[in-house]
Amino acid sequence: MKTIPAMHKVLADERVTAYEARLGRDVVKRAADEVLGRARASGNGAYEAIVAALAARLESLRRDMLQRVVNATGIIIHTNLGRAPLADEALAAVAELSRGYSNLEYDLEGGERGSRYERVTAILNDVTGAEHSLVVNNCAAAVLLVLDSFAKGREVVVARSQLVEIGGGFRIPEVLERSGATLVEVGTTNRVYLEDFERALSPRTALLLTTHPSNYRIDGFTHNASARDLAELGARAGVPVVEDLGSGALVDLAPYGAPHERTVQEALSDGIGLVTFSGDKLLGGPQAGIVVGRSQLVARLRNNPLLRALRVDKMTLAALGATLQIYRSGALAERLPIFRMIAATLDELRARAQEYLGAIADAKIVESDAYVGGGALAQERSASVAVALPARDSRSVAARLRANAPPIVARIAEGHVLLDLRTVAPEEDAVVIDACRNCLT
């Protein structure tokens, strides 16, 4: 007992006091209690070992918070790393509208209750050309709301090749089942024709659903019914056609250097009745699920009581509104982070990589494959530039980079630690270079 240091002495050690401001005295004391208790039980009361164990415990508590990380993976829309970084304008709007009160559901002209969705709907309709729109928590919620509003107790026709799992356990057949709809599969794994959909129509058909296969591809002997043909069939049969687009590109990506991805506007102009997509994928905004389409159909969604449970908060609406404003301005490559990353030229990336080489002995510049990611373009590579670190044990160097403050998430390829500069913001270069130097010595 005598050999165990006193609590007050441990708490006064500067390696421990440093955590008080961040975690609070109670948390630090509880952690000290635990560590001292263990020391007592094991009979090992060495002061240095106890303080080191406590500091490690406190550091891990500190790290349990969400924290900013540097994405050096080259995957632009990285779901595990928070998807799209927000534009400065979006962040400013969140701060401005959340610091105090806002007219979230208030009509300033009439001095009475207003609609939460009105303003964002106006700008969404403007940017996409849709008749009407709605925003919910995420795209999965948007799909759920659509199915619940139209298809409960009825049938939804889907091509077998599109019965996909999108990641995070979002499986089209299961979402359908949960919403009380009956799935009617048509076609085979690789081929489906318009006639397959036509034959599946019955008085119980509520919707024709088409989904973006997102993260997988079928090559070879394939056939799909076109969205336009499906829309025509739906119109003839009086059955709404829904397209779950997922990524939600609002502009053609080709001029920015990425492969073309079907846009929301293309889906609408094909005659699709309701289009669902995410706010934090190719749109480059906050997490949100957006539905655009025919007024009459969107009105059904608005009247669904489930909407109340899926509704978005003011921070989302603020960030989404500000992000959509950037689309109106047309200055995407300048103002939206994901477009800045997509549009960065190889020369720009190489020039930055050169600075890493100047600061990190034996680092090399290598060609790399970056990915837009986030479902739709999950497998579409785009040429990029990476810095390869001179690491003998790449796993341990990558682990040390992750333990940096801020943590840096690198990629390991063929035994090398690679930092793909396409997803590292130029403002982050100095921090990353510093961290590399520390981790390599």
Ligand SMILES: *Cc1c(COP(=O)(O)O)cnc(C)c1O
């Ligand atoms: C990503 C994706 C979803 C899910 O979107 P969340 O916003 O993550 O809920 C749904 N459908 C498709 C086709 C997707 O790509």
